Amino acid sequence: MSETPADLKYIETHQWVRVADDGTATVGITDFAQDQLGDIVFIGVPDVGSTVTGAEEAGVAESVKSASDVFSPVTGEVIEVNESLEDEPEKVNEDPYGDGWLFRVRLADAGELDGLMDSVAYAEHVAAEE
Template identity: 50%
Template sequence: MTDIRYTKDHEYIRIDDGAVATVGISDHAQSALGDVVFVELPEIGRVLKAGEEAAVVESVKAASEIFAPASGKVVAINTALEENPAIVNEDPFGNGWFFKIELADAGELAQLLDEAAYTDYIRDLA
């Protein structure tokens, strides 16, 4: 199974290849937002600190900041979201990812929620 970690702000981070990880929003987050109509992505090469605002997602209901789940350098962005932001709603864990970062410290991931803890967290929100 893929190692996915979550923040309490509903971002996910998935380790793809060694020190590179993919960041997006959880299925719970996209569902709560409703129809996504705009995504602002970080610039490639930007260095992010864990918890720093990295991107913005806007829906018909609200705008929300996307925070970096871990520190690292942005090495790729999902330009498909600029043309079709609804991909976030259709496939948040697949084609709806936001950006990829080269992790500065993989140890930061231990502070994030695993799948079971995140499931419990969102259940408690209801």
């Protein structure tokens, strides 16, 4: 069973978001997603200063097996990207909820979080897919 931390929100396409007290949000792919992809060899993230839209494509994750679009769970301005993934994309496999985060955004609408899945709902979603 994949790990699904309770402090995160999730979307059906297997991305997570963690909101900080300052209204910024960190985005990554879930443990389930990285496991399904296999050994990740490239991560494409949006540019700092660009705007991502909730439930829309924001990047790509490529593995030795396949490539998969990365969707943003939330809408906002990209304020930081995890530059270490350029040289070490395997961090996503090793620590998807920590050092393997993808990008950070300044939320456009915190109310958008209400429509996302909590860890229980996401775990049920994953179980239904397996």
